[in-house]
Amino acid sequence: MEYILPLKDCHAHFSEVVGGKAMGLGSLLRQDLPVPPGFAVSTHAYREFVEATGIDRAIQKNLRHADTLERQRVASERIRSLFEESELQGPLFGELTEAYRELGPQGSLPVAVRSSSVSEDAAEASFAGEHDTFLWVEGPEAVAKNVLRCWSSLFTPQALSYFRQFELHPDETAMGVVVQTMVAAEAAGVMITIDPVTGDRSQISIEGSCGLGLAVVGGEVTPDRYFVDKVTLDIRSRMISPKGIAYRFDSELGEVCRIEIPEEEQMRPCLTEEEVIQIAALGKQVERALGTPQDIEWALGPGVSGDREIYLLQTRPETVWRNKQATPSATSHTSIMNRLVGNMSVPMRIV
């Protein structure tokens, strides 16, 4: 049982071991798509840790009486502090340190530490902690600390209520963690390889803003939006919005800061048209490789050469239209002549 797996080895049949995020990244890497280098911390590591430290028993004990919202809140706090006050030790810390050092020669490479849940969709919605991604983490001790914080994010008050509601045993759940080289994003955002409004599968919808992706994912800015034709990769339309804030790493403070953008710069597009097309081309490639429309997080930052390069940070199947057919079109039961008549009689609305 391994504690650490290279992202490339995170196959679908490991979903119980590494979680959804790691699996998605693994599938991208195996297609040679640009994903920041990194590794996954397995659920075995989690399980061994909670067992060895006795936190597993503490969780059960705390859960037993957490039958009101207030008690769930208190239990959550207690459980989470158990994680966050612990330290990783022994072979687990050793392997983590080794994997981290392999990412970057200098041993203080900034990384992102992100939780990778193994739960089903419905559960994921309930479990999803708000702070399950930690950016700009430097040094093995800090990485270890944030792995613990990811683990603890399994035990938000909402998650506890879910455990009780569905009578889940805490042993049945576990959390994987992904550690990846940090992309110093100059722009970042999401893309859906479909038109989320109409279900148009010939469209790739891209949203992006300046700086790290937090601003877009957290809904703090109205992002620039681009609609790209999936077949031709031509831009169908674009909407540039004023982007009032951005998250950037401040090297003096050593932390990610929320920065106000001067008014005259707010309308500057966060991407060039070439970059939009490159991002869409990657989206098209991902969808082809994975077989269904995808919901993808991307970032654009200096690559090895120093030039702006695009990285894919996450992909998951698009859920809204997955089980729905796009606008029902004519059926083949009617003859082409009758369809022709029908299509001639569609009124055009003027106002």
Next chain:
Amino acid sequence: MTTMHEKVVHRFASPFDVKSAPGAEGWEEMYPYYFLFSEENREWEDGMLWYQDGVHHPEVLYPFDTITHECWRTALGQYNSRIFAIPPAYGIEQRIVNGYLYIAAVPVSSEERMQERVEIFVRRAGNYYANWDKIFDQWKVKMVALIEKLEKLEVPHLPRLDAEEVVTEMRGISAGWRLVEAYNAAIENMFVAWQYHFEMLNIGYAAFLNLFMFCKQAFPGIKDELIAQMVAGSELLFFRPDDELKRLAQLAIDLGIADKIRVSSKPEDILEGLRRDPAAAKWVASLDEIWHPWFYFSNGAGFYHHHRSWIDDLTVPWSALTGYIDRLERGENLARPKQAILDRRERLTSEYRELLATDEDRAVFDENINLARVVAPYIEDHNFYVEHWHHTVWWNKIREFGDRLVEGGFLEDREDMFFMNRWEVGQAFADMVASWASGGPSGGQKIWRQKVAERKRIFDALHDWAPLPALGPVPEEITEPFTVMLWGITTDRVRSWLGLGGTVAENEIQGVPASPGTAEGRARVVLSSSEIGKIEQGEILVCPITAPSWGPVFSKVQAAVSDIGGMMSHAAIVSREYGLPAVVGTGTGTRRIKTGDMLRVDGNTGLVTILPKSK
């Protein structure tokens, strides 16, 4: 028959409130009564939405030239209304206001009548679709026969004494009467050409529309031009004249006579010189061989008498020819990327097909695209036969009648005939032949010279009038399948006319994206084909409308912008073929852009930007 059951939400000016253009009072007298708004028809006419037909008739109508729209009014209407029974649509009505043509679609307003028409349409149009290629082959035969008949038509002079043969051959008919007959035959020939023109056109468009609607439902964001690209063939007749020029350019180089073609002189004079030059004999023979029909290619749409063709004026083909010689000498490959176009067509088709949700959708898509491809050759090629080849012959034949009126003292110049409408020319011939027969005087000599002089003055005044884009009430929705397709009348277009559209910046002009890509460069505003020679390499063509014979121009420019036209307009098709960005249907491009302006043309969004002048 009324459309007024639909809710009216906005209203353009009533046609009855439009004043005569200043100085053009009495313009109505130039046109047949049935093209005028009238008190007798007021109730119906005031309830219709009329738009100026900027696609086919953007210019002030010469009285004689109204024959082209009169031809299509009848031909289009009868095929929709009486022959194929297009369920929701009758024909297109026409009226003239201040010399400009306004049109209104006549809907089938009762549900019951529409239902009754479905069965007939399915049977009749279905038969055409099922036998399309065979019918088109037969169509070409009868069209060419009609052109030959026109070419053979003799336009007799009126001799002081009729020929001896009238008696020896006991003809029983005079030269005078044969002149009247010939005029009637020429008019009839034009009407028949247009009868043929619409035989397969609107049902062809219906098959296109069917594919468009399907694609728009399945892929709401898809650009129209991509749907068109999935259908377009690579062997349009429109490219043939241009291909022949490229071939002649190569031949000139092979024969070592390139410099004899490139001399700066009038092309017609150069050609005369070549005819006397033994070294050019082979080249001239090769030109003569393709002259008919490939130089019967109008520099305009063919709708007006002044849309002259290559055979009438060699400026356009000669400029292209010398350009091709230059480029071949520089080692350029002039071959059209036919295979690349077909490959793209197949790639687009298979990728969109793959994106459809179900196998059932894919089956429907296949059926729709196949039918659209079956009808496409007719849609693409019919103009060459009718508006180019036939009309080139026709307008020249008609000028011979002008000569006869000059000979009879009715006109000063053959071109003056175009200031008379077709009925008036018929009357003038009746008068001229009768007075020739009787030996008495003809009043027509004075009358027509005076009228023409007066009408020239009116005509100039009409030129200065800016036509209103539309007249009458705007219904909430329009149920007319061909309006969008053929005239580009979309919701957005009507809204912008009403001033309801989105705002564009002062230096921006919004049109219809017709061919993808972006380009920046110097504008060259070209208002008529006589200015084509001024275009320099790498400029952006800005024009009211392009005609297929402008094809060679497209190898010089890097983008095209036109005032009028839609996705299937000539400029759009040719630009896609040449891989140039194009924006069509800007409405005001030639008025707002000046030659020398720096432009950015975005063929993906349809936006044309006038860039600040760089120092």
